[in-house]
Ligand SMILES: Cc1cc2nc3c(=O)[nH]c(=O)nc-3n(C[C@H](O)[C@H](O)[C@H](O)COP(=O)(O)OP(=O)(O)OC[C@H]3O[C@@H](n4cnc5c(N)ncnc54)[C@H](O)[C@@H]3O)c2cc1C
């Protein structure tokens with residue numbers, strides 16, 4: 001089980017959190033301008049690196065706030081958590 | 086060498102020490118007509134059907150580790166074809182039918198045991214969804230039955246159907262032709278048969294990059310040097326995104342750990358396969374007597390081939406509510422594999438945006454059952470350079486057109 005440092009509550013067990021997938025996927029500023037391929041990229045395609053990965057977590061059974069983590073997908077080491085870039 | 090009663094007897098006299106090896110350990114040739122990346126069941130089956138059905142024998146299967154050491158050797162071996170949508174029903178049923186004659190085809194016993202698979206329903210919503218799936222299956226010519234709780238108990242006497250548990254059993258779908266098969270034997274059988282037809286299975290050979298010129302793939306870079314190729318098929322399960330990225334292609338796949346565990350062996354007690362999507366557990370009993378149980382995926386991306394203990398704890402709690410009889414069983418081993426999960430819980434089969442580069446992946450938590458069918462249609466696709474009719478709906482383009490094949494219900498592992 002991971003020990004995750006919530007930026008507001010400090011280190012807590014993984015079971016208090018939910019993982020929200022890749023971080024920093026920006027909502028398209030002008031949705032009308034997107035073609036189908038760009039929509040597919042935004043809706044379905046996510047990075048899936050073997051290595052460092054920036055992802056979103058929510059402290060579901062705690063303060064219920066979202067934040068980001070930089071975690072390694074092989075060692076599971078979390079090198080930092082942060083609320084804003 | 087063919088296995089027969091006679092060869093078994095003859096080798097008994099020499100203490101079983103003179104059986105020939107199942108396959109060669111060749112070094113790579115400078116180039117091949119087709120290179121298959123990934124020596125799991127799907128990759129090996131692809132190579133076998135390329136050689137057998139399409140006469141393409143100048144083929145290499147490149148495997149980073151040892152053959153069958155990925156998800157092929159880590160899964161809970163459930164085979165069934167009761168998927169909801171026509172496209173899925175067609176490909177999974179194609180695979181199940183190939184499974185039914187696979188031991189003869191490969192001259193190796195894959196120990197297919199069609200003992201019946203129950204998919205339990207625990208809520209009125211589950212029931213409606215399950216009954217709908219039974220009807221859909223029947224329209225597609227797939228055997229499917231709806232059982233009420235009492236009939237579930239008759240079919241599987243050890244399951245707890247008492248109404249006073251958190252998620253009572255309200256009924257189940259039953260596919261009698263479904264069951265389990267020996268996962269290793271499937272990999273070994275395809276490997277042995279492909280090798281006999283001239284396919285080079287190269288283990289300990291990791292693909293690290295692609296040679297791409299003029300928008301076309303010309304070969305692969307590996308830990309054993311550069312190897313030329315006419316066509317390349319990526320069949321690397323949890324590592325499909327990593328390989329596609331080497332060719333500059335992004336896929337709608339996320340890699341997650343999926344765990345399974347086995348108990349100490351006991352006498353035959355569980356005669357079928359029980360799966361429950363809602364409380365999340367699936368259980369069968371192996372021929373050695375171990376109860377084989379599958380858990381859910383971990384919520385985060387990982388390539389670590391291990392999962393978290395709390396996932397197992399959750400799954401064991403579900404298991405004990407369904408099967409109180411197992412409460413004093415000891416668990417012997419647990420392990421994890423890395424599964425490549427697609428947003429619609431269906432695979433991706435077909436061409437990638439680089440010419441002559443193809444993929445067969447995204448089988449996620451449920452691709453073992455598809456092994457023969459997947460290899461069969463992918464070999465056709467690689468041989469002809471166009472999608473097999475059963476593979477066509479599973480093209481990568483579906484994420485652009487929106488024609489998704491949503492099988493979250495039938496996939497039976499919550500993700
Ligand atoms: C715990 C668990 C339980 C499961 N239970 C079931 C079940 O009951 N029923 C079912 O139908 N399915 C089940 N599955 C899913 C099933 O195992 C997979 O969908 C299926 O095995 C994928 O097939 P494969 O042969 O392509 O994968 P694999 O056997 O994983 O083969 C892929 C191979 O590619 C190799 N590879 C990766 N990168 C490279 C590289 N760069 N170069 C060379 N080779 C590379 C890997 O080493 C690996 O051997 C389960 C999976 C797990 C993990």
Ligand SMILES: [Zn+2]
Pocket residue numbers: 006007008009010059062063064065
């Ligand atoms: Zn918090």
